[in-house]
Amino acid sequence: MKKLLFFAALAIFVVACGGPESGTDSESSETTASTTPAAPPPAAAPDGEKIYKTNCIACHGLYGDMGASGAFNLQESELTVDQRVEVITNGRNAMAAWGSLLKPEEIKAVAEYTMTLGKDQ
Numbered sequence: 220m221k222k223l224l225f226f227a228a229l230a231i232f233v234v235a236c237g238g239p240e241s242g243t244d245s246e247s248s249e250t251t252a253s254t255t256p257a258a259p260p261p262a263a264a265p266d267g268e269k270i271y272k273t274n275c276i277a278c279h280g281l282y283g284d285m286g287a288s289g290a291f292n293l294q295e296s297e298l299t300v301d302q303r304v305e306v307i308t309n310g311r312n313a314m315a316a317w318g319s320l321l322k323p324e325e326i327k328a329v330a331e332y333t334m335t336l337g338k339d340q
């Protein structure tokens with residue numbers, strides 16, 4: 220009887236051991252899963268349109284042609300993306316410098332967005 224109990228205990232032990240082990244596995248994949256959703260935001264491309272609408276329409280207007288405070292008409296701007304990144308980062312005359320407010324990739328994204336202004340209106 221004692222032997223049977225021993226086997227029963229052994230069986231429970233084996234089952235119990237099998238449990239946590241697979242539990243550990245799913246736990247580690249859970250850890251990967253929980254770090255994965257945290258990773259995309261920095262990796263995801265910034266939304267240039269959203270950045271523009273948040274920071275730039277006060278002077279440039281929704282379509283880039285408002286010209287408040289002497290802001291350039293972005294629809295008619297002939298600057299390349301790189302030149303726009305430069306102006307947005309460092310500012311120019313009344314144009315504010317965004318280098319300390321926006322991340323380089325956000326500036327790139329918003330510069331690319333300004334390239335699309337005027338193309339479809």
Ligand code: HEC
Binds near residue numbers: 270288298307333
């Ligand atoms: C405070 C008003 C103001 C805000 C806000 C503003 N700008 Fe400007 N922007 C200007 C002015 C004024 C100029 C013209 C600068 C000059 O006279 O040299 C200009 C020029 C520019 C130019 C150069 C255009 C050209 O053809 O030379 C770009 C590109 C530009 N702005 C993009 C942006 C972006 C993108 C944002 C948002 C992140 C933004 N601006 C926010 C006022 C502003």
